[in-house]
Amino acid sequence: MQKILNYINGTYCDPHSDEWLDNYDPSKGEVYSRIANSNSEDVEKAYEAAKAAFPSWSNTTIEERSRIMLRIASLIEDNLDGLAEAEAKDNGKPLSLAKAMDIPRASSNFRFFAHAITQFNSEAYESVGLNSMNYTLRQPLGVVGCISPWNLPLYLLSWKIAPAIAAGNTVVAKPSEVTPMTAFLLGEICSEAGLPKGVLNIVHGTGPSAGQAIIAHPHIKAISFTGGTKTGEHIARTAAPMFKKLSLELGGKNPNLIFADCDYDKMLEVTVRSSFANQGQICLCGSRIFVERSIYEQFKTDFVAKVSALKVGDPFDEETNLGALVSKAHLEKVESYIKIAEDEGGKILFGGNRVKVDGHENGYYLQPTVIEVFDDQCRVNQEEIFGPVVTVMPFETEEQALQMANNVKYGLSSTLWTNDLNRTMRLSKELEAGIVWVNTWLNRDLRTPFGGMKDSGVGREGGFEALRFFTEAKNVCIEYE
Numbered sequence: 001m002q003k004i005l006n007y008i009n010g011t012y013c014d015p016h017s018d019e020w021l022d023n024y025d026p027s028k029g030e031v032y033s034r035i036a037n038s039n040s041e042d043v044e045k046a047y048e049a050a051k052a053a054f055p056s057w058s059n060t061t062i063e064e065r066s067r068i069m070l071r072i073a074s075l076i077e078d079n080l081d082g083l084a085e086a087e088a089k090d091n092g093k094p095l096s097l098a099k100a101m102d103i104p105r106a107s108s109n110f111r112f113f114a115h116a117i118t119q120f121n122s123e124a125y126e127s128v129g130l131n132s133m134n135y136t137l138r139q140p141l142g143v144v145g146c147i148s149p150w151n152l153p154l155y156l157l158s159w160k161i162a163p164a165i166a167a168g169n170t171v172v173a174k175p176s177e178v179t180p181m182t183a184f185l186l187g188e189i190c191s192e193a194g195l196p197k198g199v200l201n202i203v204h205g206t207g208p209s210a211g212q213a214i215i216a217h218p219h220i221k222a223i224s225f226t227g228g229t230k231t232g233e234h235i236a237r238t239a240a241p242m243f244k245k246l247s248l249e250l251g252g253k254n255p256n257l258i259f260a261d262c263d264y265d266k267m268l269e270v271t272v273r274s275s276f277a278n279q280g281q282i283c284l285c286g287s288r289i290f291v292e293r294s295i296y297e298q299f300k301t302d303f304v305a306k307v308s309a310l311k312v313g314d315p316f317d318e319e320t321n322l323g324a325l326v327s328k329a330h331l332e333k334v335e336s337y338i339k340i341a342e343d344e345g346g347k348i349l350f351g352g353n354r355v356k357v358d359g360h361e362n363g364y365y366l367q368p369t370v371i372e373v374f375d376d377q378c379r380v381n382q383e384e385i386f387g388p389v390v391t392v393m394p395f396e397t398e399e400q401a402l403q404m405a406n407n408v409k410y411g412l413s414s415t416l417w418t419n420d421l422n423r424t425m426r427l428s429k430e431l432e433a434g435i436v437w438v439n440t441w442l443n444r445d446l447r448t449p450f451g452g453m454k455d456s457g458v459g460r461e462g463g464f465e466a467l468r469f470f471t472e473a474k475n476v477c478i479e480y481e
């Protein structure tokens with residue numbers, strides 16, 4: 001069976017423990033490869049490699065760093081089919097989605113930051129009357145840690161690695177132990193692109209073992225993390241006493257506010273996507289749908305009709321809209337929320353059941369599920385489910401819509417459907433979320449700040465925000481005669 005090895009100092013290697021974890025193909029519910037179960041010894045080895053690489057990499061010209069990163073971007077593109085197949089098999093997502101979104105975006109992440117670093121300026125201030133000149137040095141931090149989740153494996157790993165290395169840092173990265181395959185393949189691509197050894201080190205294994213060793217490492221200067229809110233809390237508690245820089249991109253429970261004056265057909269089409277893309281396993285999915293009363297009944301009918309036409313099936317089948325959920329444990333968690341919804345008095349308008357896919361009887365398939373709720377404070381409306389489950393509820397006024405949208409502990413993104421400019425301006429200011437999409441969803445320009453408020457995290461990624469995170473700003477003040 002294929003082994004997923006660590007990539008340290010430019011070389012693939014076994015974990016120190018010689019222990020291996022099972023890696024599942026969720027579309028079949030079968031183990032298909034074995035993952036290095038790394039511990040603190042492996043993280044130390046990765047750290048040493050990163051530390052040794054830092055002096056040279058941080059002094060490599062921006063042009064050269066950029067050139068290497070552009071080569072990585074091109075090689076990802078050249079290997080689009082193979083990487084997309086690996087992602088679909090490892091994660092259970094439709095191959096079509098991996099081809100259209102995950103892998104192209106991983107390539108764009110490297111390409112974007114290869115260009116962004118060439119435009120990353122620092123400021124200078126002449127202090128008139130004090131005969132002095134100030135300028136800001138933005139220096140790389142040193143060795144940094146990047147920890148990523150399973151929902152968008154290569155997409156989110158590269159979203160962290162690319163700005164880190166562009167800014168001159170060296171990296172110890174750990175992808176999710178649930179979906180390690182494309183991170184494993186990335187090692188080879190980086191070597192082929194000529195990334196000097198030790199600049200990127202990828203250690204596989206569980207959160208409590210390999211992940212913990214990264215966040216608790218006394219000399220890893222910053223942690224960029226995407227994952228669950230509970231894990232984020234734990235990382236903050238562990239890393240804060242060592243004054244590590246932290247960027248935490250955590251969970252979401254995003255509202256989707258639909259007003260009667262919107263472009264109805266476009267809204268309907270995009271809302272199906274924002275609800276169920278990637279089996280609803282995107283932190284930006286709009287999982288709480290609030291609809292203005294006057295179009296509520298119409299919306300329910302039309303939405304359910306569209307959702308019932310979605311095909312759940314083999315990720316490799318071109319017709320498939322929803323593939324498998326990522327793991328058995330996750331499937332059971334999502335199902336437990338459907339039970340909670342029923343216990344709380346919610347009404348299942350569509351779905352709620354497992355799907356048997358021919359030839360894949362043990363895969364983790366679930367119907368897209370639409371639940372009508374009658375109290376916006378019920379658990380299915382407050383807790384992150386992170387699966388193909390959305391709630392719907394009507395509202396009477398803009399004030400009530402806003403109040404329900406904000407009445408949750410998360411604040412990652414929100415979507416607003418309206419053609420009223422004044423309402424757009426008012427609500428964009430008042431919504432407690434890091435992103436407000438108006439008449440669109442998952443429309444991303446990589447220059448924009450990305451991140452959440454409240455329990456959705458701290459810090460912003462994207463564009464210069466990410467480059468600022470991965471650098472230390474130093475003021476230099478020169479007084480002259």
Ligand code: TXE
Pocket residue numbers: 147148149150151174175176177178205206207208210211212213215226227228229231232234235249250251252282283384385386
């Ligand atoms: O996330 P975890 P999981 C949410 C979603 C999901 C829940 C749990 O609600 O159901 O989180 O998913 C590593 N020290 N999101 O279990 O555990 C872990 O190995 C250091 C939202 O996958 O947070 C993995 O690499 N690292 C989300 C990464 O953290 C640790 C996307 C994420 O795992 C660690 C995914 C530790 N002590 C899940 N413990 C989003 N917002 O995009 C775990 N890890």
